[in-house]
Amino acid sequence: MRELARRHLGKLVATVALAVTGAAVAVGASLPDDTGGAGDAARAGASQQDAVAPAGKVEAAPAEGEKGVGRDPLTDAEIDRAGQLAVANNNLRRNARDVEGDRGPQHLSTNLTEIDPGLTGAGAAQRRADVVSYDYKSDSVVTKTVNLDTGKVEDTRTDQGVQPPPSQAELAEAAQLLIADRLGADLKSDYKDATGKQLTDAGQLQVSGMVFRKETVVKVPVGLTDCGKHRCLRVVAKVKSGPWIDTRALVVDLSERTVGRLS
Template sequence: MRHLMHRHLGKAVAGAAVALTGTAAMVAITLPSDAGATGGTDPRSRPAAAAPGRDQGPPPPGVVEKAPAEGQRGRGRDPLTDDELRRAQDLALPPTRRGAAADVTGRPGPERLTTDLAELTPAETGLADPPRRALVSFYDYKSDSYLTKTVNLTTSKVESTDTQHGVQPPPSRAEAVEAARLLIAAPLGSGLRQDYRDATGRDLTGPDPLSVTGFVYRGRAEGDAPGALGDCGEHRCIRLFTKVKNGRWIDTRRFVIDLSARTVARLG
């Protein structure tokens, strides 16, 4: 039996039908067939008449300007350039130290999360050419720790390192994909696999056909966390928004994937 309910999924979508099948729910999202089309009964939607005596043919194609060349080093508060991003990550994590940590798949080296332009100190805000710094963050699955390093791109030195436990920043795309891989392979993933087959007629054997976005689950900090879910918060645990690429949403939010322990549990 299918039960229908309505949810708001964004300003562009007035509502979505959620059909519960198995242990997951597929959401079919459709927009009005005439959305964005010209015409209709509103006079404002009608194309303006051409001026008398003018050619009414199609307008000339637009001109796209080339993006300016990106230098190796930005200035002031410019966003980090691609070269600065690479340098910051290499300086923050030299190859000789990568074996001491592990990423989300267990390979040597911590999981890269973000690399952002760091704030200036009060004494540097008035300088014509202040130093460029990057704040680089990682998650180490070997020690379940959140690492942040401040890298001075002007001097090519790591100025500070901070290690915290029990801090869970938003997951990276790679972590969300790995969580989907674990869910698909788990016995609790049977509902997801069935819903995908119902939607596409194909078997789901890996995360590639899905669009997934992860959000952190902090265990007892969010309420009752029975059994192994009590480790979440110290462990890296996430839940997923899941969608068939170019297709339906499948509701997998009740499942918690513990990326540290590589296990799957269900809320409620």
């Protein structure tokens, strides 16, 4: 665990019609010039070209409307409206719990609903969104289909044993639990080696990650046997503007708020 991974890592993605964030880091290398004066002249010419190069013009992004049309992606306004409709006047907001234990479900994603082939005419043209949340009280995924034109919740589906990709809020909470746990000692030590500073908060890290699926390992530690039923994540941690820290052996059970280590 005490190895700082200093190579490029791609974005880790787990797909269930949903997804998670991250980007590769490009590193420039400075090579010695063994061409003598010719190299100096070439660099001088390049500098002159850079000095006279005209500045590029960046076009402003077009203003986004309140509502999309047809199969347009959901607008920010539609996403906000769908989230409000999904928890309005129902027991989910009162009884469910989010990743921090607060009242209300943990939002995971909001996506444009696939067209129901049984709908025709005006009904088929209406805009609908699937709002996917996780209820940590019952360890279940709740999907509500809301009609953005009528403002009604048209369908509610509750599933257990289903684990969509994590939200950024869940990854941040998992990282915070790692930092607080004794198994996170190497993470904190590696961070100090890289930065000279103490690691006390998940906000100091750039985090990504994925759902831990116990069927992918040969031997599951005792503390992680409920993963799949529970919400368990593997976190990929990176020093902001710095190296990656190897945390692949650690798994956070967000349902139990515990940390386990893979052998």
